[in-house]
Structures are given as C-alpha cells and as structure tokens.
Amino acid sequence: MEDKLLEFIREEFLEDPDQEIDIDTKLISSGLIDSFSLVSLQSYIEQEFGKRIPAPRITAESFDSIRQMVEIIKQF
Amino acid sequence: MITLEYFGILVASLALYWCFQNSRLRVLSLSLCSLLFIWLLEPMSVVVVIGLSLYTYAFGWLIHRHPNESVFHGVGVLGILLVLILFKYLGMLSGISEAVYLFLEELPNFSLHQLFLPLGISYLTFKHISYLTDIKWRMISPGRFDDFILYSSFFTIFLAGPIERYERFSPQLRNVAKMDIKDWQEGSRRIAVGIFKKLVISNWLAYFLTPVWENPNSYSSLQALAALFAYAFMIYFDFSAYSDIAIGSSRLFGIRIMENFDRPYLAGNISQFWRKWHISLSDWIRDYLFFPLSRLNRRKFWSIFLVPVISMALCGLWHDADSRYLLWGIWHGLGLSAFQVYLQIKRKARPQAKKRLNYFMNRFGMPLTIFFVFFGWLSFRAYGFRLAVRIFMDPWALILIPFTFILLVFLQDLFRKFSDILSKIHWRFEYTVYTLILVLISHCAVYTGFIYAGF
Numbered sequence: 001m002e003d004k005l006l007e008f009i010r011e012e013f014l015e016d017p018d019q020e021i022d023i024d025t026k027l028i029s030s031g032l033i034d035s036f037s038l039v040s041l042q043s044y045i046e047q048e049f050g051k052r053i054p055a056p057r058i059t060a061e062s063f064d065s066i067r068q069m070v071e072i073i074k075q076f
Numbered sequence: 077m078i079t080l081e082y083f084g085i086l087v088a089s090l091a092l093y094w095c096f097q098n099s100r101l102r103v104l105s106l107s108l109c110s111l112l113f114i115w116l117l118e119p120m121s122v123v124v125v126i127g128l129s130l131y132t133y134a135f136g137w138l139i140h141r142h143p144n145e146s147v148f149h150g151v152g153v154l155g156i157l158l159v160l161i162l163f164k165y166l167g168m169l170s171g172i173s174e175a176v177y178l179f180l181e182e183l184p185n186f187s188l189h190q191l192f193l194p195l196g197i198s199y200l201t202f203k204h205i206s207y208l209t210d211i212k213w214r215m216i217s218p219g220r221f222d223d224f225i226l227y228s229s230f231f232t233i234f235l236a237g238p239i240e241r242y243e244r245f246s247p248q249l250r251n252v253a254k255m256d257i258k259d260w261q262e263g264s265r266r267i268a269v270g271i272f273k274k275l276v277i278s279n280w281l282a283y284f285l286t287p288v289w290e291n292p293n294s295y296s297s298l299q300a301l302a303a304l305f306a307y308a309f310m311i312y313f314d315f316s317a318y319s320d321i322a323i324g325s326s327r328l329f330g331i332r333i334m335e336n337f338d339r340p341y342l343a344g345n346i347s348q349f350w351r352k353w354h355i356s357l358s359d360w361i362r363d364y365l366f367f368p369l370s371r372l373n374r375r376k377f378w379s380i381f382l383v384p385v386i387s388m389a390l391c392g393l394w395h396d397a398d399s400r401y402l403l404w405g406i407w408h409g410l411g412l413s414a415f416q417v418y419l420q421i422k423r424k425a426r427p428q429a430k431k432r433l434n435y436f437m438n439r440f441g442m443p444l445t446i447f448f449v450f451f452g453w454l455s456f457r458a459y460g461f462r463l464a465v466r467i468f469m470d471p472w473a474l475i476l477i478p479f480t481f482i483l484l485v486f487l488q489d490l491f492r493k494f495s496d497i498l499s500k501i502h503w504r505f506e507y508t509v510y511t512l513i514l515v516l517i518s519h520c521a522v523y524t525g526f527i528y529a530g531f
Contacts, residue, residue, distance in 0.1 A: 015423055015430060034347055035362060036379065036416055039370040054213035055367035056206075056241065056359075076214075 001049065001073065005066045008044055013037045023066040028059070038063075045069075051076045077235065077321055078271055085113040085231060086325055093329055094255055103222050103249050106230070106329065113231040117195055124194040128159055129221075129228040132204040136218035139211045149212040153205055160201040163194055165397045196234045198394055202360055203228065207242045209364055216243045223249055232325040236318050238336040238356035248331050259327050266324025272513040273317035281310035292463045297470035300463055301480065307457060308450045312341065315354070341449070342491075344441040346411040349449055361391050380416045385409035403455040411448050443484035 002023050010021065013033050027033045033041065038058050046052045051073050053063075063069055089109035096102045115122045135152030139145045194200075207224075210216045218224070223246045233240055288295050288303035295303070319336035326333045336355050343349035350358045365387045370379050385406055392405020422433045454460035467473055 031348075034416075034419065035366065036370075036419075039367055039379065042367065043371065054210070054215055055363040056210065056213075056215065056243070058367075059359075 001070050002066055004048060005045075005069060008048075009033070009041070009066070012040060012044075023070075025066070026064050027066075028064045045073060049073055077318055078274060081113065081116050082231075085109055085116075086328070089231075090328055099250055100222065103226050107222060107226040110226065110229040110231040110234065114195060114229060114234060118192075120192060121194040121196070124159075124163070124197065125200065125229050126225070128156070128200065128204060129225050131155060132207060132228075133218060133221055133224050135208055136211050136224075139208060140218050145212050149208055152208045156201050156204050156208075160197060163192070163197050165393075196236070199234070199237050199239055200228060202239050202357075202394075203242070206239070206360060206364060210241065210243055216246075219246050230326070230331075232322045233333055236315075236322070237354075238319060238322065238334050239360050240333050240356065244334065245331070251330075256330060259330050263324045263327030266320045266327065268324075268513055270317040270320030270322075270324060272516060273313045273320065276513075276516050278310050278313035278317060281306050281313070285310060289457065289459050289463055292459070292466035295466070297467050297472050298476060300466040301476060304450055304454065304463060304467065308341070308446075308453050311453065311456070312337070341446060342442065343445050345437065346408070346415050346445055346448060349445055350408070350412070353449075357391065357394070361387050365390060380420070381413045384412040384416070388412065400455050400458070400460070404452055407452045407455065411452075440485065442488050443481055446484055447481065 006021065006023070009027065010019075014021070021027075021032075025032070028038070042053055042055070042058060053072055053076060057063060057072050063072055089106055092105040092109065093102050096105060111122050111125070114125060132152065135148055135155070138148040139152065142148055207216075207227075211218060219242070224242070226249065227240075227242050227245050230245075285303040285306040288299055289307065292300050292303075316337040323333045323335070334356055338352040338355065340349055340353035343352050366383060369383045369386060373379065386409070388407075388409030389402055389405040391408075392401040392403070395401040395404075418433075418437075422430055425433060451464075454464045467476075470476075
C-alpha cells in the first residue's frame with residue numbers, strides 16, 4: 001500500500017518526479033499537496049483500495065504523511 | 077459578547093459546572109445555562125435550537141441504524157437547509173419574486189415575508205449538517221442527546237462560532253475530571269487578549285475608518301486606501317477577538333475549541349489564506365462542499381474553475397442573503413481558481429521557468445495575497461463601491477497602489493528578518509504585555525457589537 005501511494009503521489013503531484021520523498025515526508029503541511037490534489041488522492045484510494053476516506057479525515061493533522069494515510073485507510 | 081449577560085452566565089455556569097463531580101450533571105447544567113443565555117438574548121431562538129436539535133438528533137439515529145442511510149441523510153440535510161432558508165433567505169427570495177412580478181406582470185404575485193432571524197442560525201445549521209454527514213460517513217455515532225443539545229447550544233461558541241465538530245467536542249465532555257490550573261491560565265489569557273483586540277484595537281479602528289467609508293468623496297484617495305487597509309485589520313481583530321473570547325471561555329470548562337485564525341494576512345497565497353482565515357468555516361466548506369462537488373465531475377474546467385467559485389459563492393451567501401457577500405465569495409473563488417491555474421502551469425514548466433515562478437511567488441506572494449484579500453473587502457462592507465471609486469478613479473492611484481505594493485514587499489522582508497527576535501521578545505515580556513493589555517482595556521475601551529455575531 002505504501003509503495004502504491006508513493007508512486008501515485010510522485011507521478012501525479014510532485015513538481016519534480018525525482019524529488020526524494022518517503023513514507024514520513026510531510027506532504028500537506030509542507031505544501032507539496034494542496035486541496036485540489038487531495039480530491040484526486042481520495043478518488044485514487046477509493047479505486048485502488050476500495051476505501052472511501054471522508055474529507056474531514058484528510059487533513060494536515062491526520063493525513064500528512066504516507067504512514068498516516070495508511071493508518072487512516074486501515075480504519076475504514 | 078462582551079456583555080453583562082455573557083459574563084454573568086459564564087461565572088454562574090462555571091460555578092455550577094465545577095460544583096458537580098458527575099459529568100452528566102455538568103453537561104446538563106451547562107446546557108441549561110446555555111439555553112438561558114440564548115433565551116435572555118432572544119426567547120424564540122431557544123425554541124428553534126431545541127426543535128432543530130430534536131430533528132437532527134432523530135435523523136442522526138435513523139442514518140446510524142437504517143440501511144438506507146443516504147436517503148435519511150439527504151432528507152435530514154434538506155430539512156436543515158429549509159430551516160436556514162425559511163429564517164435567513166426568505167427576505168432575499170421575496171425580493172426575487174417581486175422583481176419577477178415587476179418584469180412579468182401577468183404572473184400571480186405572492187408575497188414572502190422575512191421571519192425573525194434566530195440567533196446563530198447559520199452556525200447552528202452548519203454544525204448540524206456536519207453532524208449528520210459525519211454519522212453517514214461512519215466517523216461518529218449519534219451519541220447522547222444531552223451531549224448533542226450542549227453541542228448545539230454551548231453559549232461560548234453559539235453566536236459566531238468557531239463551527240466546532242461533534243467528533244472533537246463530545247469526547248471532551250466525558251474526559252474532564254477535575255479543574256486544571258493550566259486551562260484557567262490559558263483561558264483567562266485568551267479572554268483578556270480577545271477583549272483587548274475588540275475594545276481597544278478593532279473599535280478604535282472602526283471609529284476612525286467609518287466616516288471615510290461612509291463619505292469617501294470628502295477624503296483623499298490616500299485616506300480612502302488607508303481606510304480600506306484599516307478595515308481589513310478591523311475585521312480581523314473584531315472576529316479573531318470573538319474567537320479568542322469563545323475559545324478562552326470554553327477552556328475554563330476544560331473544553332478545547334478549534335482555532336479559527338492563524339495569522340491570515342501573512343499567507344503566501346490565496347489557498348494558504350483560506351487555511352488561516354475563519355478556519356472552522358473554510359474547513360467546513362472544504363469537507364462538505366468542495367470535496368463532494370469536486371467528485372461529481374473529473375473535468376478540469378469543473379474542478380479548477382466551477383467548484384471553487386460555487387463553493388466560495390455559497391460561502392459568501394452563508395454570511396447573509398446579500399449580493400455584496402455573493403460578490404465577495406465569487407471574488408475569492410476566482411482567486412482560488414487562478415492560483416490552481418498557476419500551480420498547473422508551474423507543474424508543467426521547465427526547471428528554469430519553475431525556479432523563476434518559485435522566486436516570484438516567494439517574493440511577491442504575500443503582498444499579492446494582501447492586495448487580493450483587502451480589495452475583496454470592498455464588496456464585503458456597505459459603501460464599498462463608493463470607496464473603490466474614490467481609490468481607483470483618482471490619477472494618484474497610478475502611483476499610490478504600486479507604492480503601497482512596494483512598501484508591503486519591504487515590510488514582508490523586514491518581518492522575515494526579525495520574526496525570530498519578535499517571538500523571543502514576546503515570550504520574555506509576556507506578563508508585562510498582559511498587564512499593558514489590561515491597562516489599555518481599562519483606559520481606551522470603546523464599546524460596539526461584533527461583526528460576525530450578525531451572521
């Protein structure tokens with residue numbers, strides 16, 4: 001799950017696809033991903049993992065890194 | 077909010093709340109005090125709060141228990157929206173129906189009359205919609221009715237927010253075991269800061285700027301521009317003061333309410349501004365409007381242009397049924413769209429061009445955002461159009477506006493350079509600052525109502 005999310009985020013949202021990110025990189029609070037991109041990420045998670053994450057869970061506090069995303073996805 | 081009723085109820089409810097050891101009795105006493113506060117201000121509003129809470133709570137259980145959750149959610153939300161329309165937007169609908177009648181006289185004319193406006197109705201309905209939607213999304217369960225009635229009526233946040241979520245609010249009602257001195261220190265500090273912001277800064281700014289807004293032709297374009305900037309700070313200090321008092325008062329009960337502001341005028345772009353300004357409302361719009369609307373259609377024109385404009389237009393109308401707020405919302409929606417277009421361009425740009433764009437945004441992002449937001453305030457307040465004409469129709473504007481922009485760039489650099497030193501000074505002289513605040517409140521206070529309590 002981590003690898004798939006890493007690949008999707010790197011390809012879809014990063015300005016520089018060679019930019020180094022890992023599962024603990026802050027993505028929302030650092031400004032790497034904005035609200036518009038989060039909608040695409042929400043749809044991707046729904047299609048790929050069959051889990052619909054409610055918007056209030058997709059925040060800088062609870063959904064900032066890939067590690068946090070995986071934790072949230074597992075809750076639903 | 078800075079009234080005898082408010083602080084009287086605050087003291088009485090604190091005494092009752094901390095008298096009880098049992099959390100249910102605490103919740104019950106606080107609910108009764110909150111309803112009493114609303115009754116003191118507007119007796120009929122208590123009926124609306126209790127009636128709407130019963131309705132929403134019943135639908136909460138239906139959504140939670142029934143397999144057709146989407147149907148019950150839809151009906152429940154529709155009912156809440158109808159209440160909002162009935163009380164808040166009937167006047168606007170009446171205007172539209174009369175305009176249609178004047179245009180096509182053959183049509184039967186029907187008259188709609190504005191009912192009374194229950195206090196805090198915009199905040200209450202948004203809280204209830206988030207409650208039902210969070211139940212549908214399986215984020216929360218309906219909980220107990222006494223918790224829900226307190227969530228609906230909690231007097232510190234009832235009149236003008238923050239629009240707290242039930243998910244964060246209700247667990248705190250069970251966790252508070254005993255009084256914590258840190259809560260009292262922080263709560264009192266926030267209340268003092270809030271009173272200072274309102275009575276000293278905001279009200280004095282209002283005192284000086286109001287004549288310029290009401291009669292801009294009697295003043296120079298420089299004074300008109302200064303009045304616009306003063307208004308931007310006045311509305312910030314006014315509303316953040318309310319939030320400070322609300323958050324501080326709640327903290328005295330051991331209840332932490334979400335922050336509503338995070339230095340919004342230091343935002344580097346318009347998207348960041350909306351993560352720092354009226355955070356509880358912008359989060360609500362993002363979660364319950366922007367995300368669901370964006371998912372309806374994958375086309376870029378829809379998601380980049382229409383969704384921000386529709387979301388922000390509704391955000392504008394939420395303030396009041398007035399074209400001024402609608403225009404203000406559309407202005408911000410267009411700003412968010414433009415920023416998305418910028419990001420799309422940057423994403424596809426070559427490395428050299430990307431570097432230039434990043435430099436541009438880093439250097440000019442904050443002043444540009446300030447200009448965008450401040451000029452947006454022209455449509456937020458009455459007489460804004462006259463002030464805009466005074467500023468822009470003067471030949472001096474060609475010099476004045478670029479000069480102000482350069483000044484902002486300079487101030488931004490200065491702020492970045494000294495921000496560390498400023499933060500250290502703040503902490504070192506904390507108690508001196510608070511003493512000074514109290515002295516200023518006692519000597520320089522000017523009394524007027526809060527702007528956002530009118531919404």
